Amino acid sequence: MLDAQQITLRFLETKLQVHPDVVRYIQEQDELDLIERIIAKVPGETIVVSAKHIPGMNATRDGTRFLTDPSVEVISGSPGTSGCVNGTSDYLHYFRDRYNRLGGMIRNRCSAMPIEALTRNTRYRQEECTIIGMVIDVKTTTNGHRIAEIEDSSANIPVLFRKDRPVFSDAERIIHDEVIGVKGKLSNDGKLFFAEQMYRPDIRIDNTPYTSKQPGKAVFISDVHVGSDTFLEECWNRFADWLSDSDFSYLLIAGDLVDGIGIYPGQESELVIKNIYEQYDAFGAMLRDLPSRMKIIISPGNHDVVRGAEPQPVIPPQFAKTFPENCMLVENPALVNLQGVRVLMYHGRSIDDMIGLIPGASYEQSGLMMDEMLQRRHLAPAYGRRTPIAAGKTDRLIIDPLPEILHTGHVHICGLTQYRGVLGINAGTWQSQTAFQKQMNVNPTPAQAVVVDLQTLHPEIRVFM
Numbered sequence: 001m002l003d004a005q006q007i008t009l010r011f012l013e014t015k016l017q018v019h020p021d022v023v024r025y026i027q028e029q030d031e032l033d034l035i036e037r038i039i040a041k042v043p044g045e046t047i048v049v050s051a052k053h054i055p056g057m058n059a060t061r062d063g064t065r066f067l068t069d070p071s072v073e074v075i076s077g078s079p080g081t082s083g084c085v086n087g088t089s090d091y092l093h094y095f096r097d098r099y100n101r102l103g104g105m106i107r108n109r110c111s112a113m114p115i116e117a118l119t120r121n122t123r124y125r126q127e128e129c130t131i132i133g134m135v136i137d138v139k140t141t142t143n144g145h146r147i148a149e150i151e152d153s154s155a156n157i158p159v160l161f162r163k164d165r166p167v168f169s170d171a172e173r174i175i176h177d178e179v180i181g182v183k184g185k186l187s188n189d190g191k192l193f194f195a196e197q198m199y200r201p202d203i204r205i206d207n208t209p210y211t212s213k214q215p216g217k218a219v220f221i222s223d224v225h226v227g228s229d230t231f232l233e234e235c236w237n238r239f240a241d242w243l244s245d246s247d248f249s250y251l252l253i254a255g256d257l258v259d260g261i262g263i264y265p266g267q268e269s270e271l272v273i274k275n276i277y278e279q280y281d282a283f284g285a286m287l288r289d290l291p292s293r294m295k296i297i298i299s300p301g302n303h304d305v306v307r308g309a310e311p312q313p314v315i316p317p318q319f320a321k322t323f324p325e326n327c328m329l330v331e332n333p334a335l336v337n338l339q340g341v342r343v344l345m346y347h348g349r350s351i352d353d354m355i356g357l358i359p360g361a362s363y364e365q366s367g368l369m370m371d372e373m374l375q376r377r378h379l380a381p382a383y384g385r386r387t388p389i390a391a392g393k394t395d396r397l398i399i400d401p402l403p404e405i406l407h408t409g410h411v412h413i414c415g416l417t418q419y420r421g422v423l424g425i426n427a428g429t430w431q432s433q434t435a436f437q438k439q440m441n442v443n444p445t446p447a448q449a450v451v452v453d454l455q456t457l458h459p460e461i462r463v464f465m
C-alpha cells in the first residue's frame with residue numbers, strides 16, 4: 001500500500017496541498033498512476049486538491065427512482081414497523097446484525113481475517129493483517145496512546161493506537177459500539193494489536209447523489225415544541241404566511257412537535273398548554289393553516305408522546321385526529337423518497353452522546369455531528385447511554401442505503417454540512433432559549449427553516465425571527 005507521507009510529498013513537489021480524504025482514497029485504490037492522473041487534471045489555480053479533483057467525481061445522478069411528481073415513498077419507517085423487544089435474544093440478533101452489516105461495508109474495501117485465527121496462528125505475528133471488530137471499550141493510556149478493545153464473533157483483542165502515528169487522529173474519535181477495521185501487526189506474545197491504519201464503514205469518496213429530474217423544493221424544520229411558553233408563535237405565523245405564498249411541494253418535520261408533559265422536572269411551570277391532547281390539537285390547527293397542496297411528513301422526537309426507545313413509532317391516531325389529510329406520519333428514523341431524492345429523517349438524540357464522547361465536539365457544530373454519523377454509517381453508535389435503543393432483530397439505525405439528505409434536529413441549533421455527496425441538515429427549533437438551556441449555556445438558533453431545491457440539492461436557510 002502507498003504511504004500517506006509519500007502521497008502528500010508527491011503533491012507538494014508539484015506545489016499542491018492535498019486533502020486527507022484524497023490521500024485515503026489513493027491509499028485504498030492502490031493504483032500507482034492515480035496520483036499522476038489526478039495531478040494532470042488539477043486546474044492551474046488550485047491550492048488544495050480535494051475530492052472534486054478526482055477523475056469521475058463531482059457529478060450528480062439524475063433519477064426519479066420510478067416516481068411521478070410530486071409523491072412520497074416511505075422506504076423504511078412506515079407505521080407499525082418499529083417492532084417491540086422480545087427479550088435478551090433480540091439483543092444478540094441486534095448486535096450481530098450491526099456487526100455483520102457495518103463490518104461488511106468495511107470488508108468491501110479491505111480483506112480482513114477473524115480475530116481468533118490471527119491470535120491462534122503464530123505465523124501471522126510478523127505479518128501485516130486487517131481485523132474488523134465492534135468496540136467494547138476505549139480509553140487513553142497514561143502515556144497518551146489510545147487503546148480500544150474490539151470484538152468479532154470469534155474473539156476479542158486490545159488494539160493500540162500510538163499517539164505518534166498518523167492513525168491516532170482517527171483513533172481519538174473512536175466511540176463505544178461502533179464497528180471499525182484496523183490494519184497492523186500483532187505483538188510477539190499475540191496479546192496486543194498495533195494499529196497503523198483504521199477503516200470506518202464510511203461513505204465512498206466517489207459517492208454520487210441523485211437529483212430530481214422534475215422541479216421541486218422541500219422545506220426542513222424540527223423541534224416545534226407547541227405548548228411550551230417559549231414556543232415562538234409569531235415567528236411560526238410569519239413562516240406559515242411565507243409557505244402560503246410559495247410553491248414548495250414538501251414540508252418535513254423531524255420530531256419534538258409538541259413540548260410534551262413530564263419530560264423534565266418542573267416542566268409544568270413552563271407550559272402554556274398543560275394537556276397532551278390539547279398540545280397536539282394546537283399543532284394540528286397550525287398544520288391545517290398551511291397550504292393543502294404541500295405534503296407534510298412528520299416523525300417523532302423525545303418530547304413526543306410515543307416511547308423514547310428508538311426506532312420510535314409514529315404519533316398514534318388518537319393524538320393526530322386534528323392533523324390535515326396532507327400529513328404523512330412516519331417513524332423515527334424514517335427514510336423517505338421525494339422525486340428520487342432520499343431523505344433520512346432522524347430526530348438526533350444521539351448527538352448528546354456523541355458530544356460527550358468525541359473530543360472537541362460541541363452543540364454549536366451540529367453539522368459536524370452528522371458527519372460523524374455518516375462516517376460510522378450509524379445514527380446512534382453508542383449503546384446504553386442517553387439514547388435508548390429498542391434492540392430489534394435488525395439494526396434500524398444503520399445508515400443503509402445512503403440518503404441524499406440526512407435531516408436531524410434535537411439540539412435546537414441550525415447547522416448544515418456536506419459530506420461525501422450527502423447533505424446534512426440540522427433544522428434548529430421554533431422555541432426560544434429555555435431556562436434549562438440558559439443553565440447549560442446552550443444558545444439556540446430559533447425560527448429557521450432550510451429549503452432544498454431537489455434538482456440541485458442546494459440548501460438555503462431562511463430566518464423568521
Ligand SMILES: [Fe+2]
Nearest residue numbers: 223256303410
Ligand atoms: Fe427539541
